[in-house]
Amino acid sequence: MLQNIRIMDFIAGSAGGAFGVMVGYPFDTVKVNIQTQNIYRGIWHCVQSTYKNEGVCGFYKGMTMPVIAVSLSFSVAFGTYRNVLQYLCKLRHGTPEARPATCDIFLSGLTGGVTQVLLVSPADMVKVRLQCQRVAFSKLTREAPKPKYHGPIHCLRTIVCEEGALGLYKGAQALALRDGPFFATFLTSYHIICEQLTPPGLTEPEWKVVLLAGGLSGMCGWCVGTPMDLIKARLQMDWIGQRRYRGFLHCITDSVRSEGPGVFFKGLILNCTRAVPVNMAVFSSYEIVMRLLKQKY
Numbered sequence: 001m002l003q004n005i006r007i008m009d010f011i012a013g014s015a016g017g018a019f020g021v022m023v024g025y026p027f028d029t030v031k032v033n034i035q036t037q038n039i040y041r042g043i044w045h046c047v048q049s050t051y052k053n054e055g056v057c058g059f060y061k062g063m064t065m066p067v068i069a070v071s072l073s074f075s076v077a078f079g080t081y082r083n084v085l086q087y088l089c090k091l092r093h094g095t096p097e098a099r100p101a102t103c104d105i106f107l108s109g110l111t112g113g114v115t116q117v118l119l120v121s122p123a124d125m126v127k128v129r130l131q132c133q134r135v136a137f138s139k140l141t142r143e144a145p146k147p148k149y150h151g152p153i154h155c156l157r158t159i160v161c162e163e164g165a166l167g168l169y170k171g172a173q174a175l176a177l178r179d180g181p182f183f184a185t186f187l188t189s190y191h192i193i194c195e196q197l198t199p200p201g202l203t204e205p206e207w208k209v210v211l212l213a214g215g216l217s218g219m220c221g222w223c224v225g226t227p228m229d230l231i232k233a234r235l236q237m238d239w240i241g242q243r244r245y246r247g248f249l250h251c252i253t254d255s256v257r258s259e260g261p262g263v264f265f266k267g268l269i270l271n272c273t274r275a276v277p278v279n280m281a282v283f284s285s286y287e288i289v290m291r292l293l294k295q296k297y
Contacts, residue, residue: 017074
């Protein structure tokens, strides 16, 4: 049964991740544009400009690859989380079925978040490049500037040709520092909220608890992850003309010197707003798939 649960986590995590991307992608597009470009006066101005210039499709640029990649990365993150958690429970309590301590959940989530970076970094790079590419809403004419990237695969190939294979991992250090603490906080918060709100005698949380815990845990995760999310996005977009940043630490110091410490929380409101529907979708999908698989096996 334990082996089945480990496999189930990979499957359920994949479903939850894919559904979460589809729900939250428009928010993510606006957030990335605000973090990397200084042409917008605020969230609403970015939304209006994107819709005016590119239409509804402008909010979904580059979504194909993230859906596939996040589906795989969430599968890895949740699967790693479950395996590490059971290992820690066995190490600490003598059996993998023991009730995990909060620190065990945190460490397992941290491990899962960092592990999936190898998969998600190239797709995240492509996503950011396509999201920040200006494309006219009307059909391209001879006079209109043609986009640099014609789609996810073309973007991937162009980055490799121009910047080398390691170009796909620009910002990977910041991504690991974002996703490790994010998943650790995210999964720990979810576990605590579900545990506190589930009545004694019930082994699984009710659906209203799953939705509430999913939304709140997502907000908690992004409060921790937003600073590194901004640094990651800036390193990934540091490709037009002369390079601005010499590396990870220079990006941090230059951003603070230019815009003050508050720069690290650019996009926090959007991240937290997006976190509610996205993580409701992630955990409801995850729980549905897990329960269906448990009934079958």
